Amino acid sequence: MSSIVTAADSAHFLALVPRLLGFTPSESLVVVPMTRGRSLGALRIDLPPSDAALDPVASTVIGMVCRVSGADGLAGVVFTAASARAELPGADLALALERSAHACGLEVVDILTVAGTGWGSHYDERMPPGGRPLVELERHLPRLDRDQHEGAALPSADTPLTAGVEAALRSLESALAVLCGIPVVDGSSERIDPAALEAGCALDDLPGLYEGCLGWDPANLDPMRTAILAWCLARPSLRDVALVQWATDRPGGDSALEAQRRWEDGEDYPADLASVMWGEGERPDPRRLETALALVRRVASSTPESHRAGSLATAAWLAWSLGRSTHADRYAEAALQIEPEHGLAEIVRSFVAHAHLPEWAFRR
Structure with a gap:
């Protein structure tokens, strides 16, 4: 209106x-x-x-x-x-x-x-x-005190929480080595945490995980929930499913996951799903994007820096999709400081540098 x-x-x-x-x-x-x-x-x-x-x-x-x-x-x-x-x-x-x-x-x-x-x-x-x-x-009319930079800073996270997420990531990798045969990154092994096994099993229904997490309270995320999202968002194929789903709906996530599987088998990725990543197509529900951004910002702030680039780049895309290019650029730059050739972060920074906004930003 x-x-x-x-x-x-x-x-x-x-x-x-x-x-x-x-x-x-x-x-x-x-x-x-x-x-x-x-x-x-x-x-x-x-x-x-x-x-x-x-x-x-x-x-x-x-x-x-x-x-x-x-x-x-x-x-x-x-x-x-x-x-x-x-x-x-x-x-x-x-x-x-x-x-x-x-x-x-x-x-x-x-x-x-x-x-x-x-x-x-x-x-x-x-x-x-x-x-x-x-x-x-x-x-x-009184002027508002905040400017375009306000609200870009990540939520604060204390050291014990970050340490807990780091331990949860190690447990998750050990659990996935048992469940899926995914090698542990650092080669170490330790007792399998039952909570990590449960979190790993959630990957069997990835769209279910992404839809369910929109109901989580970002201010009260436990370390294992933070770890499973950080782990997913650090992997481009899983992260892109999340972005498409959060910008559409649960069926959109199912379609994106199936398209990813077919693409890995050599098929073309559907243009209608790829266009979502470029800001084209139907206007997303801003409430879903806002909820996802609040969640991902909390994940980024609570995750050890070495595991943070994926969630930062995800936050950058979500901020860009909401028309907050200043915030998006800040998150993308932070991701590139950790991982200098991070693909999604580079794309978002290019969007911002060329004043490219989502197509849906121009429609009521």
Whole structure:
């Protein structure tokens, strides 16, 4: 459902932008696609470097607006801590956006800047030197304290919990060596923990495991549940089944698992399932993705670093699928610090670097 922006003036509109995003952006360009005066959400990207060519940046941003169904215009806002005393920051970017928008037949309602010392519209010829006072924005609506980076940090995990997960991983590998003949990574052997045997048996119904774990409480995960998920997410073939299932449903997981088995036997992987990984197809239920992300973030924080890359990369994809590219990039970068050639982490970082969002992000 689209929001009706009933802004009495530009100050009121600017005060509403953080509400559209859920945070107050910093060093960002925010574009609000519109249709007949109604907002269709908001898109945020990092401000380009000062020496960057602005026309390609503007073309990318306007291209994203064009993908929003029904958009016939836009308003843009530059958020920066830079001073407005000499001139309103973002003027060159505003001109580039205007050129690209007009080339695509989009109306530019307004382009504004909220700087560190003032704010104003790039179309306001009566704007005073240094911009208008920031207090005019606060008068309409208090600004939110958090920015786009807020909430990206992993949950805290104490040392005993991490040690317990590490022990559970060793027990799980020993159990899988008995159950499935999977070699133990470090070659060691120890008494088989019955809980590890039970966890290993859960792999017989992988989609059942992935569906059931959406009902787990991330704040109270025991070491063995953490270990079984960390073990699965460290293996691309099993991880991809999880991502497809969490973005679709239990039958989608069954299909993804069967497709993986057939692919390993030499058959082509179905295009409709592969497209989910690229952000194409029907819009997922955001509640499933949110639940999965909260769970995987907890797994990543509780797992020893040497086993953490898979869950970090999974968290990166889930954050990206929800439109949180800043968070996604942070998780992917952390995964690559542990495993420099991690495939999924590299893919997500490429998505972010090229401002590629899921197709479903542009549909209501």
